[in-house]
Amino acid sequence: MSDTEVRAVVAERAARAGAAVANERFRDGVDVERKGRDDVVTEADRAAQRTVIAEIRESFPDDAVVGEEEDERKTVPETGAAWVIDPIDGTHNYVRDIRVWCTAVAAVVDGEPVAAAVVAPALGDAYTADADGAYRNGERMTVSGVRDPRRGVVDPTLWWDHDSRDEYARACEAIVEGFGDMRRLGAAQVVLPTVAAGGLEGTISNLRANPWDSVAGVFMVRQAGGKATDLDGNRWRHDSTGLVVSNGHLHDEVLAAARAIEELD
Structure with a gap:
C-alpha cells in the first residue's frame, strides 16, 4: 500500500x-x-x-x-x-x-x-x-443533487458564545428565509459527513473552526463532490475564517447566508 x-x-x-x-x-x-x-x-x-x-x-x-x-x-x-x-x-x-x-x-x-x-x-x-x-x-456517498434553495436544508454549525447570540440569530434567520428548512445537529463532524452523504445541502458559520471540528469532515465533503469555502468564497483551509460548506449546486446561496451573519454585502 x-x-x-x-x-x-x-x-x-x-x-x-x-x-x-x-x-x-x-x-x-x-x-x-x-x-x-x-x-x-x-x-x-x-x-x-x-x-x-x-x-x-x-x-x-x-x-x-x-x-x-x-x-x-x-x-x-x-x-x-x-x-x-x-x-x-x-x-x-x-x-x-x-x-x-x-x-x-x-x-x-x-x-x-x-x-x-x-x-x-x-x-x-x-x-x-x-x-x-x-x-x-x-x-x-455523494452530495445531494438539490438545486432549488426551497428544497434545501442547512445547518448553522459550530457554536456562538453568549455574547454573540445576535450572530447566531442572524444565521438562523438567513437559513429559514433562504432555504426550505433548518437543522441543528450540534456536532460539526457529524454535520459535515451528513452533507457529504446528501442528508443536508449545506452548513454555515462565520467563526474560525478549530481543526479538530472541521478538517476530517470538510475532506469528506470534497471527496463526495461538495464544496467548502471561507466567507470570501475562497477555498477553505484549516486556518480560514468562516466555514461555508455545500453540495456545490447551492453554494452561492449558502455563501450568501453565511455572509449575512456578519451583514456582509
Whole structure:
C-alpha cells in the first residue's frame, strides 16, 4: 500500500478504537467538567483521545498530533505529516444522552488532509474518505443533487458564545428565509459527513473552526463532490475564517447566508 493508503487505514482504525472507548461510557453517568462557560469535557474525551493517539503511534510514531484535549498541539503544521483528532465531537450531546456525537480523525500532509474517518457509534455510522472518494459504512456517498434553495436544508454549525447570540440569530434567520428548512445537529463532524452523504445541502458559520471540528469532515465533503469555502468564497483551509460548506449546486446561496451573519454585502 502507498503511504496515503496506510494513513486511511490507520485513520479508520484509530477513530473506531476511540469511538469504542467513548461509547462504553455513553449514558453511564460520566462526570462532566467545564473548560469555560460554554464548553464541557469528560474523562471519556480524554480516554478516547489517548486511545486514538496510541493507535496512530503504532504506525506513525513521529507524526505531529493536533488534538482538542490535554497537551496536544492546537494548530495544523504547514509542512510534514500530522493527525487531527477530536475524541468526542458533540460533547454537549454526549453528556445529555443524545446520540449525535462522534470520534473524528484526519491525516494531514503539508497542511492538506489526505484521509479521514468519522465514527458515530451511537448512530451506527462510520464515515471514511481517502484519495478515491468518501464512504458511509463502506458504501460510496455523494452530495445531494438539490438545486432549488426551497428544497434545501442547512445547518448553522459550530457554536456562538453568549455574547454573540445576535450572530447566531442572524444565521438562523438567513437559513429559514433562504432555504426550505433548518437543522441543528450540534456536532460539526457529524454535520459535515451528513452533507457529504446528501442528508443536508449545506452548513454555515462565520467563526474560525478549530481543526479538530472541521478538517476530517470538510475532506469528506470534497471527496463526495461538495464544496467548502471561507466567507470570501475562497477555498477553505484549516486556518480560514468562516466555514461555508455545500453540495456545490447551492453554494452561492449558502455563501450568501453565511455572509449575512456578519451583514456582509
